Amino acid sequence: MADLTAETGVPVPTIKYYLREGLLPPGRALGRNQAEYSRAHVRRLKLVRALVEYGGLSIAVIRDLVRHLDDPDVRGGDLLGAAQLTVTAQHEPPAGPKDRAEEIVDDLLARHGWHDLDRHPSRHTLIGLVRSLSELGREDMLDVLDDYAVAAERVAEADLRVVGELLDRERALEIVVLGTQLGDTIITSLRRLAQAHVAQRLHGPSPSGPPGTGQAGH
Template sequence: MRIGELSARTGVPAATIKYYVREGLLPGGERISHNQVRYGEEHVRRLRLVRALVETGSLPIAKVREVLAEIEEPDRDLDGTLGVVAGALSAHWEPPQGPKAEDVETAHAIMERQGWHRVNPGIPQINVLADVIGRLRLLGMDDMVDRIDQYARAAETVAEADLRLLFTRDDRDEILETMIVGTVLGDALLSALRRIAQVEISGRTFNAREGEPDGTAKG
């Protein structure tokens, strides 16, 4: 198909498709002649993946490129790839200053209590964790810091589900795509579900009597 059809099928403007090709998010099509290029189904699929990461996952273009590069990289094992993907996805913001040693220590203590002994204690996610801990403390919410273990347990059950899904795939590229999609769209999914569940539970608690549902948002 030509660019017009690719655009029509994905809803992405042709100019944007050209931009993605230039930026290396989408492989160029097969060159037919001086000004003709042919695209295939794999371009449709890749384009949908890119749009999911950009629109729903809010990943900057540079991160998308970085993450997708892993798909083209054949000689890395899946465990290592998960590390790279997770790492790339953690820090779309650079910590202004590194977190305080005290907060990093708290983060390590949490991991210790969860029995998470296999992860390299230097991975960038630890800094995100320490950053959040530091900010909670600055805001005087030390009691929330004390409850992070509860969140960690929930995160572990989610991660187990993530990995189980991964094991249902056997093709390498499918595993990688599932990893990327599962991580990025999974975050969006979890935060939406958490907000809905908060409203539900809040409704149950504050309006404990029977009656029509509550939890009205914005009118």
């Protein structure tokens, strides 16, 4: 276990915690207080660490993700969907007659040619978000939706290109899990940077601390 720590920088008590929580499979027992850990352990430990550090995921969600990695019943074609859904907020489908928020979302999906997504939980999330913005009197913010959809399709095409090139199942699963979760953080980080860039271009740097420098933060 000291070797695992040396190689990954993860402290021993944390490794023990991950073992107890089932995020890391047990090592091969060598004696009462000794176990042997393989390259697969080093790899899994780095994966878990990345998901904790940058994915902002709970231990329970990471346990689910790791199960997909180890589950032989999860087939290739369902991998993207299964891993995606694990890290996707599960909002209930809208009840009752179709309201304006639902119409706005379905019109958006239709305009971009995205079909057969009626039961996707992210559609429900999106409807809830649109409804919240409407209730707050912020329908003006919905003007961004078409640009966001174009951007999202560009992102998704890049995502599928990376997954599609892979033949190795374990690696493909890992990429889906990492790509879905860390990819969200990469995208939101790039959005912040792009906002700072566009703001500077439009307004010039602010003397008291432009958005790009973190002066206004705390």
